[in-house]
Amino acid sequence: MDTIEYCRLHSSQISDKIKDEYFPNGDYDTKKDDFFDKLKNLHAPIIFPFESQFLLKKENYRKIVQVLPEFLASIFQLGFDKVTTFVEYNDQIEKKDLLVTNKNLRHASEVILDSHLLLRDLILSGYNDQYLKNVIFKNLKSLNFRKTHYDIIGCFQVIHSSFNLLLDLPGNTSTREIDFKVPMNDLKRIWLYKLVGDLSIPQQMLMQQKNLDPVDLQIIRAKIMSGFANPHIFPKAPKEEEDRITDKQIGTGKNIDERVPEYGEVNGQNSDTEKQITLIPKNAEKRSSKNQIIVNGKDPITVQNAPFDFLYWIVWCDQNNRSQLNASEEISSDYKAQILKGCSEKIVKSRFTATWINKDNVQKKWDAQSQINKRLGIDLVGSGGETFSISDEYDIELRPYPTK
Numbered sequence: 222m223d224t225i226e227y228c229r230l231h232s233s234q235i236s237d238k239i240k241d242e243y244f245p246n247g248d249y250d251t252k253k254d255d256f257f258d259k260l261k262n263l264h265a266p267i268i269f270p271f272e273s274q275f276l277l278k279k280e281n282y283r284k285i286v287q288v289l290p291e292f293l294a295s296i297f298q299l300g301f302d303k304v305t306t307f308v309e310y311n312d313q314i315e316k317k318d319l320l321v322t323n324k325n326l327r328h329a330s331e332v333i334l335d336s337h338l339l340l341r342d343l344i345l346s347g348y349n350d351q352y353l354k355n356v357i358f359k360n361l362k363s364l365n366f367r368k369t370h371y372d373i374i375g376c377f378q379v380i381h382s383s384f385n386l387l388l389d390l391p392g393n394t395s396t397r398e399i400d401f402k403v404p405m406n407d408l409k410r411i412w413l414y415k416l417v418g419d420l421s422i423p424q425q426m427l428m429q430q431k432n433l434d435p436v437d438l439q440i441i442r443a444k445i446m447s448g449f450a451n452p453h454i455f456p457k458a459p460k461e462e463e464d465r466i467t468d469k470q471i472g473t474g475k476n477i478d479e480r481v482p483e484y485g486e487v488n489g490q491n492s493d494t495e496k497q498i499t500l501i502p503k504n505a506e507k508r509s510s511k512n513q514i515i516v517n518g519k520d521p522i523t524v525q526n527a528p529f530d531f532l533y534w535i536v537w538c539d540q541n542n543r544s545q546l547n548a549s550e551e552i553s554s555d556y557k558a559q560i561l562k563g564c565s566e567k568i569v570k571s572r573f574t575a576t577w578i579n580k581d582n583v584q585k586k587w588d589a590q591s592q593i594n595k596r597l598g599i600d601l602v603g604s605g606g607e608t609f610s611i612s613d614e615y616d617i618e619l620r621p622y623p624t625k
């Protein structure tokens with residue numbers, strides 16, 4: 222079986238949950254097959270924002286199906302024609318605040334490609350060109366990511382973060398205003414780095430140094446300056462890289478695989494079950510709550526309805542790209558209807574009824590946050606201002622509420 226057909230076949234193993242998330246109209250198979258049909262006629266490898274020659278190795282593709290199914294779903298959803306033309310756009314766009322989504326990846330790609338070319342010039346100037354610094358800063362600041370992504374947006378996010386690091390290497394350019402999110406799921410992060418290739422190296426170096434105690438910013442800067450940010454090593458922008466494609470195998474530049482742990486070897490643990498949480502809503506029995514939360518495959522933890530529903534709500538909003546729970550706002554009746562779709566009237570009336578749902582009971586939301594984190598023994602639910610969010614360190618599976 223040739224590689225294309227092998228990858229097409231293994232794409233069927235992507236979970237129904239991911240298919241439903243990216244293909245609510247149920248056209249996953251149609252778009253997946255269309256992508257592979259066109260892929261057969263690919264004349265040159267995709268090199269931005271991911272590297273197709275790395276992806277389309279059978280052993281790599283199998284693991285990406287397991288680890289980053291959302292990445293594959295996202296490129297099937299976007300379509301072959303769009304994915305292969307990110308480096309061809311050349312519009313003059315106004316660089317203002319842009320929340321990066323699938324709909325505006327064209328603009329995001331232009332901002333990042335422009336920044337790539339300017340960073341190369343800045344490095345050649347010895348980081349002395351203040352005008353270039355200002356333009357790159359404006360470029361990077363214009364892109365905003367609502368959360369950490371693990372699909373194709375995650376590839377752009379990794380490159381954006383790497384460029385943020387590169388801009389501030391001398392330590393005299395404040396980049397605190399730039400949106401900077403590092404993927405905290407160890408296994409997914411590793412495979413995003415592999416897919417992105419060379420441009421993930423600055424972020425890899427940062428994460429390696431962060432595993433040490435204490436973190437020394439001078440050491441991080443020195444390593445990235447000597448190992449990546451110099452005119453002899455810094456990679457050309459994709460538009461300039463046609464010669465590179467034929468000279469070396471994409472995805473293996475600078476021995477990236479030697480620096481990144483292999484699948485299943487993160488932190489010496491079994492990464493298939495590492496940092497996984499499952500939420501299982503259940504009906505109460507004899508007025509006793511039976512909801513279960515399973516952390517890393519350990520024995521289930523029983524949680525009362527109020528904090529359990531609080532956690533479930535936040536995770537559901539995060540996974541469905543809905544606005545996050547705000548302490549001073551009422552919960553959306555539309556969201557509740559979607560979460561409890563198909564449930565009996567009895568279930569609908571018994572769930573999401575605790576006092577934390579009301580905007581006038583702000584403290585009850587903080588109480589629910591505290592109860593969940595204390596019950597699980599981890600800082601799973603965080604808050605910024607009055608908005609609650611979920612730690613990126615965990616993959617969370619939501620089981621449906623009982624229908625009766």
